[in-house]
Amino acid sequence: MKAVVFQGEGRLEIRDYPDPVPGPDEVVIRIKASGMCGSDLHHLHGPIRTGSELVIEGHEPCGVVEIVGDAVRPSEAKVGDRVMVHHYDGCRTCQYCRSGWTQYCPNARIVYGGLNGDGGHADFMKVPAHTLIKLPDSLSFKTGAAISCGTGTAFAAIKRVDLSADETVAVFGQGPVGLSVTLLAKAFGARVIAVDVEPSRLDMAKQFGADHVVDSREQDPVEAIRELTRRGEGADKTVECSAIPAVRRQAIQAARPWGTACMVGVFGKIDLDSEELIHLHKTVLGSLTFSKNQQEDCAQFVAERGLDVESLFTDEFRLAEAEKAYELFDQRKIGKGVFIFD
Template identity: 65%
Template sequence: MRGVVFLGEGAMELREFPDPVPGPEEVVIRVKASGMCGSDLNHLYEPKRTEDQIVIEGHEPCGVVEMVGSSVRPHEAKVGDRVMIHHYDGCRTCSNCRSGWTQNCDRGRIAFGGNGHGSHADFMKAPVHTVIKLPDVLSFKAGAAIGCGSGTAYGALKRINLLAEETIAIFGQGPVGLSCTILAKAFGARVIALDVGEERLAMAKRFGADFLVNPLKGDPVQAIKDVTRGLGANKAVECSSNPVAREQAVNCVCQWGVTCLVGVHGSMQFDCNEVITKQKTLVGSLTFSKNQQEECAQFISERGIDVDSLFTHEFRLEDAVEAYALFEQRKIGKGVFVFD
């Protein structure tokens, strides 16, 4: 089979690998869609990798079960099932693993497409406990979106307990931020979308954002207060990883408000009194649990939410170099590798 690998320092290639064979408690899926994530670019530009560090990339897998291991029971997975894969494995026995938060494994995690083989390939092998059934009404592309970007957005909104009567400010309208916008509207909230790119703001508007703010055109904190009677937003989610935006996300929420950091890496500064005297809460949110991935898929399918529209471009595996070059230059929105 073919698989996309990153070699470090911006280099990548399409390689041939043996077709995977499942162990007793594993499945092999025939990949139908594998989404591109902004975090992929961090891996692409890591230092040069040795051969033992090179893995197949991709952590937004969706496809059809091709083979099952000898110990896999029919209710867990069977050949022909349409499935997503929760893209983490761990020790499977610590409290985090048992509760579905494998990414927080006490003994160290495996992230498929990070330090374990992922889904930018014709086939993918994974433990059966990572299999999440894909609702029949959802496309494989929708399953790929839920597999990281949209699932991460859902996890963040659940983390802050977003309510229908609330106003939320969403900083950054890339794939995760746009997913936050779509889902927050489905939750019933009023959405203020922020981004420095007018094209992304236009997408946010199409996806239901009530107010648009470009931080390059004025003080975004004041703009948020202007549309909330001077109070500030009830909740804020920061998806850009920009340190200035992180500070603004703290400052823009009202007294007793909650700010959630989703964008990874980097640092931030803020006035502690802003949090202390106004009784604000600052939290982080790392993707989603296995249970939340299934819950997100059901939420999207039952409400007919069009997450397929998050993808602006489709690619084949052989186009991977071009696809990531366009992605890095922000000449596309969210891309996805699709398979026959």
């Protein structure tokens, strides 16, 4: 099979690998769609990797079960099942593994597609059967790929802030995760204010249901959000998806007294003002990825409401185009890309 590996310092290669053979409790998936994620670029530009350090990239896999191991029960997986992957494994016995938060396993954590396990930028992917989540029949493989990372992350963040239909939420950053927050928050019934600096992203936010959009190059987003909210106090909830320190500060400032600001964009520092946090009784919390149960819940939520998650993807590529795809992605010449397989 063909597969994409990142060698570090901006270099990638398409390599030939033997088709995987499942162990007793494993399955092999024929990949149908594998999404590109902004976090891929951290791996792409990381230190040089060689030998056993190299893994197949792609942590947004979706496809069809091709082979099942001898010990896999039919209730877990059958040949032909349409599936997503919760792209983590662990010891399977600690409190995190048992609760579906396998990515926090302190004993034997595996992250498929970028850290220490082979991912979905390949014709086939081998994973433990317990990592599979059935893809609802009404959802496309591309939608399943999105839910397997960015859209699932957005769903978990909305759950984390306990968003209600009578609330206003301001979403800072309208990349794939932020757009997913906008789309899902509207489906939850909330009033949504979308903030970004790119007109094209703000246009997409409108298409995804944002009630108001704020171009933060043209106006102060904190003041704009206050003007759009009751008594000029700010949004009930804010969700920050850019990881830019200044924007994180704005997300906290734009929350009303007793409001909640959720930090989703990863890496970098968060600057907390004691007056904002203590005097105004604000809550600042973080949300990283999602549990296996939340991934399944997200897929059902999207299916039941007929949400157009697939529109998050702006560009499709074949695996042979991986070098070109990541060059364009790295230069921000495309939005969210996905590799499509026959």
